[in-house]
Amino acid sequence: MTEVLQPENPNGLSMRTLTHIVYGLFALGLISAGFLGLATIAAVVVAYLKRSDAAGTLYAGHFDWIIKTFWWGLLWCVLSALATFIFIGWITGMIALIWIIYRIARGWLALFSGNSPQAID
Template identity: 70%
Template sequence: MTEALPPEENKGLSLKWLTHIIYGLFALGVLSAGFIGVATIAAMVLAYLKRSDAAGTIYAVHFDWVIKTFWWGLLWVVVSALLTFVFIGWLTGLAAVIWVVYRLIKGWLALLEGSAPSPEI
């Protein structure tokens, strides 16, 4: 007879590494000015798929942080695109991109410190 093996612990990527990958993919998509937009979409898919696995951990806050950053950033980029017809869209678009990059950096630094990003801005 064959002896049953105990189940492996830590199968796959840890939530910490997965969160780093999500931040990295999002940053790649943003910093490439959308040319590698599929990276940002992949980050969002990963965040939504693994959100329930991270529930109750510090990483759940990071997943929510990235998801909110994406949706609010997308909203402001679309509004800015519409505002280019009245010639102020370039300024609001620049402000939106700066805000997204700021939130990415702030969230990633909090992850490196092992804490949750603070929601003050």
Template identity: 65%
Template sequence: MTQVTPPEEQAGLSMRQLTHLIYGLLAAALLSGGLFGLASVAAIVLAYLKRGDAAGTVYASHFDWVIRTFWWGLLWVALSALATYIFIGWITGLVALVWIVYRLIKGWLALLSNQAPVAEF
């Protein structure tokens, strides 16, 4: 006699858990000072892969938020690295880092309150 088990309601991570994971990976990459740079790449790959599954939900805006934050942050950090040759890159790099941290915190707090992140400027 075989025992039949009911199917699980949900396999894997929920969209909410996945979004927390993405924010966590980005935070780990930032807090490690680039030591865990692959964590940010993994976060972006996850965001791109699951963005279609999240369409029409509040999580889709979080995925877009994270993707924009990553690419704009990467651009400003790269430009700041180039600007270090004329000695202003440290200032612009610091501004870029503060902006990235601000967006990460703002997005994660919006997720905790079940809202979409909204850019104010």
């Protein structure tokens, strides 16, 4: 399925630039080990706010990708934190962190190549 690229809006940030900013904010929150966790929250909020503007374009898939990565990653990190009481949470926490980093890298690389994150298989 071919995705339609929306014409760029000359009155502000283009959807492509905004998507790069969202990936950058998410990555900043991860790199800072939660110290700048608000950057990750800001990335998800922007993704939710701009998802309807990007509907039917390549960028809608990226916003959905970021939102799903956040919620699934949060779920697995919380479950891993609970599992630290039985000493397996450290392992599952590291797996969850690696999975989140993989998802952000895969999505961002797909954006650089002009594809949807789901298109890279």
